[in-house]
Amino acid sequence: MRSIAIVTDSSAALPADFFAEATVSGGLAQVDLPVSIAGQPLEGLSSAEIDAAIVTAHVQGEQVTTSGASPGELIEVYERLASEGYAGIISIHLSGALSGTCDAARVAADLVQLPVAVIDSENLAMALGQVVINLYRFTENTDDLETAVEVAEDLCAAVKLFFFIPTLDALKRGGRVAPALAMVAQMFQIRPVATVLDGKLIYLERPRTTPKAIERLTELTLDFSAEQAKGSHRFAAGVPAPTGRVVAVHYCGNLLQAQEFQRSLGEPAEDAELLPLPPVLSAHSGLGALAAVVY
Structure with a gap:
């Protein structure tokens, strides 16, 4: 069993087949970054329905807003992974210059017992997703958190x-x-x-x-x-x-x-x-x- 889990966010645009594979294998978690239209959160909808709602909102000129993950949400994810037996976590997210999610992750990391390394990918979309995919596959065969963090940083610089x-x-x-x-x-x-x-x-x-x-x-x-x-x-x-x-x-x-x-x-x-x-x-x-x- 892998000992290092990866946490990312929904800005990573992870391909559905990879996400399904990782969900079955374990060791990957993704926090959703909320989207609202005209102040109303898009909740309880499928991905296709959310995409369609955003397209419609843009056509109609409605305001679409977003927010980052909260420390509380991330604490829940980290603690769940700890309960599943993971010894360490790399929490890697979209650019901190564009979202407060990395800051929330740092707050959450200080409030849990297992080691959590928070990495600002300084990117977004599949420029983050590609890093997550390669990092997930790398950590399948290592329990060295420090080395995995170095690999993550190298991957971020290469995409x-x-x-x-x-x-x-x-x-x-x-x-x-x-x-x-x-x-x-x-x-x-x-x-x-x-x-x-x-x-x-x-x-x-x-x-x-x-x-x-x-x-x-x-x-x-x-x-x-x-x-x-x-x-x-x-x-x-x-x-x-x-x-x-x-x-x-x-x-x-x-x-x-x-x-x-x-x-x-x-x-x-x-x-x-x-x-x-x-x-x-x-x-x-x-x-x-x-x-x-x-x-």
């Missing part, structure tokens, strides 16, 4: 997310961007292409049309893919080295566009998972978002 959002309206409604900035973007028809650097959203390009934005997103993704394929990373035994593959393509209400984007990336994206952005992220991206994750 990259690039994304495009067609408008800042959803970010403005959710309070994640200043209204003045959103207005300027609308006036000049800016279609931001961005990445995550040191946990923060960094705009790399500001194209004026969607085709140009997707073209730049494609170029940036393939440039990083080629650089990653050179194999500069050296990891512990049992950890798959980065190869520059596009491991995931994300979308929000634009599946056909995402499929075309995946085709445009060519061979590096042939095996990529095609995944909707998780609700806690699509709440802020708005309709038409595209993202690529390279490892």
Whole structure:
């Protein structure tokens, strides 16, 4: 039996088949990050129903908001894993610059008996999910928590997310961007292409049309893919080295566009998972978002 459990959050966009496999095998827990529309929490709904509700809210211009996990929720998860016999936990979450979940995890870690190492992935979506997948598989064969933490940090540094959002309206409604900035973007028809650097959203390009934005997103993704394929990373035994593959393509209400984007990336994206952005992220991206994750 594995001795180290992994805890993450629903921003990780974990593929359904992996999540099902890990649920059966044990040693993985995920806390949900709540989403509300016009102040009403989306509770008791399936993932498909939540996705549909968020798409509808964006179409109708309703405010979609999110919140992080609470220390109490995380304490419950940590204590449950301790009762199941795990000797240590790595609790790894979306960027602390974008959510208070890491802070909540640190508070919770101080209030339980077993050792909990909290890691800020400084990323989100499958850029976090890919780390979780590789870390989960690595910890199946080790009981060394310190080494596992080092591996997690190396994995976080090796994965990259690039994304495009067609408008800042959803970010403005959710309070994640200043209204003045959103207005300027609308006036000049800016279609931001961005990445995550040191946990923060960094705009790399500001194209004026969607085709140009997707073209730049494609170029940036393939440039990083080629650089990653050179194999500069050296990891512990049992950890798959980065190869520059596009491991995931994300979308929000634009599946056909995402499929075309995946085709445009060519061979590096042939095996990529095609995944909707998780609700806690699509709440802020708005309709038409595209993202690529390279490892």
